[in-house]
Amino acid sequence: MKRRRSLFLHLNQLKILLKKFTLAAMFVLSLILMLMSKNQSGMLDYAASGGTVVAAPLIRVLVWPAKMITKSYEYLHNLWYIQQDNDLLRAENDALHKLQDRYKALEIENKLLTDLLNFVSLPKVGFISARMVAEESNAFSHTIVAYVGDKIVNKGDVVLANGSVVGRVDKKIHNYAKVILLTDISSNIPVIVENTRIRGILKGDNTSYPKLVFTPLDAEISVGDRIVTSGISGVFPAGLPIGYVSSIVKNEIKVKLFASLEKLEYVKIVNYDIGGLLEENADDRR
């Protein structure tokens, strides 16, 4: 009897030991996965692709009731400010009418000057519009997933919303495109301050306001300056609007994006085909 009891105790201890070992092994696994992620393992990419394909339809099902709740809240919330919004919109409308007149005059002038210079315009680019199906926005990552169907989407394609840049395509997974937003920590875009032509890099830091870095120390940049793509990296064509300088505190320049990332529903994925051009140039040089 005593022997059996002691054996039972041993087995129990063994079980506890095994449990502890499994837990430790899982911690080790998580660390290995992190290291593999750092080395951009293809296996992890494959797993993430499979996960996105499975989860995207499930998220689409969950979106419907969630949207109903948020839309109702938004509707009630907006009712409080309807008068205030109306006054603001009237004032904005008046200002826009004045700007429209000026814009029309400039357009005519631009056409006349373009004809005089025999300027060759950029070719029209191909684009698709895609609906957003999932979004990740937290302290560690800022990305979206858009449904693109069987359309051709390439890594590096520019993603626009309301005419301004919001990010770039990271990869296409079956019928979905994973887009890295400008606010993501892994996003680095060469940009230029529109009026002063000062170059810099727009670096995401997982907050809503990406930073403008690598600008000259004596650069004259002020709040409100427009930031556009510089086209230097070869991924983004030059001159695409991004945002404006929202604050400068102790040499830290923060940029407010023109597009409201929190209200994205549809995005435009544009293929400027600059990547192909660069490859051709590289081949010619060889």
Next chain:
Amino acid sequence: MIEDDWQDNATSLIERILPITLATVCLLLEYLPIYIGIFNNIRPDFGLIAIYFWLLNRSDLFDLKSVVFIGLLNGVLSSSIFGLGLFAYLLMYVLMINLRKFLSGRSFLVIWYGFMALSLIVMLIKWLAATIYYGQFLPLTPLMLSYLQGIALYPLISMLLIIVQNLLVQDDEL
């Protein structure tokens, strides 16, 4: 009699898969493309809330395997560092197996305070791991926002989880 057996089996099956199913749904909530003004486009860690809730209330049905599954699912869905979610959820598991005896059976307020303390520890360690990974300090503001949202939503989420559990699995009075 056969009908009763079938019903018992179905109830038992639902009871067994309910925690992991609801934890999966909670995790997916994090990826919904919806805008809520007060959230400032930062999401709480719904997965962490679900793991804390189920480890506290149904540790018999939500064990290490479930935590690993939710952690791996998080890695697969997230564009962040693969394995970081699993690491964070395992940390919560370790903390919970040591503190479950203290927390179980306590008032809701104590459980809530428990979540505040444990999720803060987990999120700060997760932040530290991400900071080491990227080689630069990640901003703390979104992390704190996410943490505060998680705390604010914990009562609501736990209430919903209890309601769903009670709706689907009910003990018949004999």
